[in-house]
Amino acid sequence: xxxxxxxxxxxxxxxxxxxxxxxxxxxxxxxxxxxxxxxxxxxxxxxxxxxxxxxxxxxxxxxxxxxxxxxxxxxxxxxxxxxxxxxxxxxxxxxxxxxxxxxxxxxxxxxxxxxxxxxxxxxxxxxxxxxxxxxxxxxxxxxxxxxxxxxxxxxxxxxxxxxxxxxxxxxxxxxxxxxxxxxxxxxxxxxxxxxxxxxxxxxxxxxxxxxxxxxxxxxxxxxxxxxxxxxxxxxxxxxxxxxxxxxxxxxxxxxxxxxxxxxxxxxxxxxxxxxxxxxxxxxxxxxxxxxxxxxxxxxxxxxxxxxxxxxxxxxxxxxxxxxxxxxxxxxxxxxxxxxxxxxxxxxxxxxxxxxxxxxxxxxxxxxxxxxxxxxxxxxxxxxxxxxxxxxxxxxxxxxxxxxxxxxxxxxxxxxxxxxxxxxxxxxxxxxxxxxxxxxxxxxxxxxxxxxxxxxxxxxxxxxxxxxxxxxxxxxxxxxxxxxxxxxxxxxxxxxxxxxxxxxxxxx
Numbered sequence: 001x002x003x004x005x006x007x008x009x010x011x012x013x014x015x016x017x018x019x020x021x022x023x024x025x026x027x028x029x030x031x032x033x034x035x036x037x038x039x040x041x042x043x044x045x046x047x048x049x050x051x052x053x054x055x056x057x058x059x060x061x062x063x064x065x066x067x068x069x070x071x072x073x074x075x076x077x078x079x080x081x082x083x084x085x086x087x088x089x090x091x092x093x094x095x096x097x098x099x100x101x102x103x104x105x106x107x108x109x110x111x112x113x114x115x116x117x118x119x120x121x122x123x124x125x126x127x128x129x130x131x132x133x134x135x136x137x138x139x140x141x142x143x144x145x146x147x148x149x150x151x152x153x154x155x156x157x158x159x160x161x162x163x164x165x166x167x168x169x170x171x172x173x174x175x176x177x178x179x180x181x182x183x184x185x186x187x188x189x190x191x192x193x194x195x196x197x198x199x200x201x202x203x204x205x206x207x208x209x210x211x212x213x214x215x216x217x218x219x220x221x222x223x224x225x226x227x228x229x230x231x232x233x234x235x236x237x238x239x240x241x242x243x244x245x246x247x248x249x250x251x252x253x254x255x256x257x258x259x260x261x262x263x264x265x266x267x268x269x270x271x272x273x274x275x276x277x278x279x280x281x282x283x284x285x286x287x288x289x290x291x292x293x294x295x296x297x298x299x300x301x302x303x304x305x306x307x308x309x310x311x312x313x314x315x316x317x318x319x320x321x322x323x324x325x326x327x328x329x330x331x332x333x334x335x336x337x338x339x340x341x342x343x344x345x346x347x348x349x350x351x352x353x354x355x356x357x358x359x360x361x362x363x364x365x366x367x368x369x370x371x372x373x374x375x376x377x378x379x380x381x382x383x384x385x386x387x388x389x390x391x392x393x394x395x396x397x398x399x400x401x402x403x404x405x406x407x408x409x410x411x412x413x414x415x416x417x418x419x420x421x422x423x424x425x426x427x428x429x430x431x432x433x434x435x436x437x438x439x440x441x442x443x444x445x446x447x448x449x450x451x452x453x454x455x456x457x458x459x460x461x462x463x464x465x466x467x468x469x470x471x472x473x474x475x476x477x478x479x480x481x482x483x484x485x486x487x488x489x490x491x492x493x494x495x496x497x498x499x500x501x502x503x504x505x506x507x
């Protein structure tokens with residue numbers, strides 16, 4: 001199939017960005033290019049709310065530089081959208097005409113309702129969060145939405161953003177009085193929306209300021225996993241970052257690890273927005289979504305083909321992308337999953353393991369991606385499997401769940417498992433670490449029962465007597481390689497169930 005590329009240009013109040021996507025086999029979009037320009041168009045609005053000629057020139061010049069990148073790709077479609085500054089400009093018609101005359105681009109000015117809607121759409125189609133509140137703070141506006149069971153309930157756009165809110169401060173580092181005034185201002189505005197109060201759901205943040213907040217938090221904590229999407233913080237974490245930044249001298253602020261130099265003067269007011277909303281909503285957590293307005297626009301485009309604005313299986317689609325990317329064999333995956341389920345049920349029925357439905361879902365998910373690292377190197381498959389899964393964004397999985405998946409799918413032996421989990425040991429209680437290890441051992445054993453990828457073992461049955469587990473494996477054809485591998489690997493399951501296992505391969 002011919003590769004299909006799509007591009008979107010997002011004209012914001014603080015930054016302008018060009019993003020190019022490649023459409024995956026499954027229909028989802030993969031980002032392949034991301035070009036950012038700090039235009040700060042908001043600062044070119046005069047006292048009559050006209051974008052002056054210097055601002056229009058900067059807009060046009062930036063768009064032309066984006067066009068130099070666009071010519072590299074065979075594009076199916078280019079979408080150009082503008083948000084708060086152009087929306088609020090009194091001379092927006094003049095701006096649209098000049099942009100079209102000088103670049104040939106048709107600029108679509110989003111309403112505040114559309115801007116909020118696209119943020120919501122991006123979140124529900126790229127995370128597993130079914131009920132929550134989104135916040136997207138730009139340079140000139142702040143959009144909030146409330147969604148329940150993935151359906152949008154309320155949306156609102158406030159006419160202030162990080163650039164306008166920084167006017168509360170006389171310098172980059174605010175005084176206590178200035179901070180108090182800003183907090184009172186935000187609380188007053190957020191309290192005008194009754195549907196924001198006391199929701200006790202995740203607060204999902206979108207945009208560059210939210211990304212910077214997360215990057216600073218990760219650096220302060222020396223966070224061991226890669227990736228920002230679906231990273232979770234709490235009230236105290238946001239306060240700690242705020243206290244850290246406000247304690248610095250102005251010349252040190254722009255040098256903070258994780259903070260973009262062009263956001264140094266607007267990060268503190270942005271963080272105050274997040275913290276104020278966290279308190280008003282009584283949020284149970286703060287979660288970053290790297291997918292935002294730009295993604296939402298294209299999700300709407302894709303919905304014209306699928307007939308639904310909501311992807312029904314966010315996590316399943318993301319796992320399918322991994323299967324496609326690493327050339328995993330669907331027939332083998334399903335067979336290993338089948339054998340794993342048979343063994344899982346056998347051990348449960350014999351009372352040898354105490355796993356539950358949640359454990360099976362974890363094991364099933366891991367069975368899709370077991371030994372995915374073979375794609376890179378068969379000899380060090382476990383290491384590559386763990387690294388790839390632990391450090392790649394998987395839509396629909398929070399970071400801790402992604403780590404669970406990586407630990408089970410990469411299981412080789414107890415020693416290697418301990419090496420992998422060592423940096424994250426404090427994330428799990430002892431019982432959960434043991435459970436993850438046992439689930440990994442079970443999957444590793446099942447994988448060996450299809451060592452040659454021929455599906456020669458068709459069924460499994462178990463009986464437990466005289467302190468021994470007898471496993472009968474019904475075969476169609478020669479299963480010598482499977483017998484050799486499973487005899488080697490059964491010791492890991494024996495340690496998990498504390499019983500000796502005797503394997504009987506039958507034709």
